[in-house]
Amino acid sequence: MMTVLxxxxxxxxxxxxxxxxxxxxxxxxxxxxxxASGLVSAAPSASALPTATISRSIFLAASSNGFASVPxxxxxxxxxRSIFLAAxxxxxxxxxxxxxxxxxxxxxxITLARATYQWDCGxxxxxxxxxxxxxxxxxxxxxxxxxxxxxFIPAQANMDDxxxxxxxxxxxxxxxxxxx
Numbered sequence: 001m002m003t004v005l006x007x008x009x010x011x012x013x014x015x016x017x018x019x020x021x022x023x024x025x026x027x028x029x030x031x032x033x034x035x036a037s038g039l040v041s042a043a044p045s046a047s048a049l050p051t052a053t054i055s056r057s058i059f060l061a062a063s064s065n066g067f068a069s070v071p072x073x074x075x076x077x078x079x080x081r082s083i084f085l086a087a088x089x090x091x092x093x094x095x096x097x098x099x100x101x102x103x104x105x106x107x108x109x110i111t112l113a114r115a116t117y118q119w120d121c122g123x124x125x126x127x128x129x130x131x132x133x134x135x136x137x138x139x140x141x142x143x144x145x146x147x148x149x150x151x152f153i154p155a156q157a158n159m160d161d162x163x164x165x166x167x168x169x170x171x172x173x174x175x176x177x178x179x180x
Contacts, residue, residue, distance in 0.1 A: 049180075054081050054119060055173035062167040063134060064125030070094075070172050071120070080118040082144075087114040088180035094121055094139050094153060096163070096172045103170070104163050106153050109179065110141075113148035117141045121153075121174045124160070130167065136160035139174050 093107025
């Protein structure tokens with residue numbers, strides 16, 4: 001009886017199902033099918049990534065020589081938001097609006113390198129009176145390292161969008177929407 005037990009203890013039970021390499025192939029195939037069908041995603045979709053914004057409400061006179069920034073900063077200085085951005089395409093823009101007076105906007109698609117950026121927008125009075133062009137506005141993203149290069153709205157540095165805005169309180173917002 002002892003001999004029988006010792007022989008049974010060394011005997012392996014037959015495997016059920018495919019061998020280990022075959023199991024790995026089946027698991028890989030199952031993962032591929034799930035990813036293709038949308039059940040599993042290797043990367044977050046753009047809808048899963050939030051839109052980043054900077055904004056403020058600001059009173060704009062019909063005529064001004066003043067300067068303001070988004071985000072706001074004391075003494076007319078430029079305020080900046082530090083933001084880390086993943087590499088990819090973004091829809092970047094701004095809008096300035098007043099519920100009863102209308103508004104203006106500008107946006108463009110940009111491709112950014114993975115980096116931390118300083119983000120701000122500025123508005124400068126021209127001294128002209130509405131309905132003439134009385135404000136110039138811009139937005140910029142400056143990387144905290146020399147490369148990549150900064151990006152601007154409008155698309156070129158030292159250019160501004162020219163706006164004719166009547167006197168009133170305006171909501172001014174810039175946004176970055178991930179497009180990847």
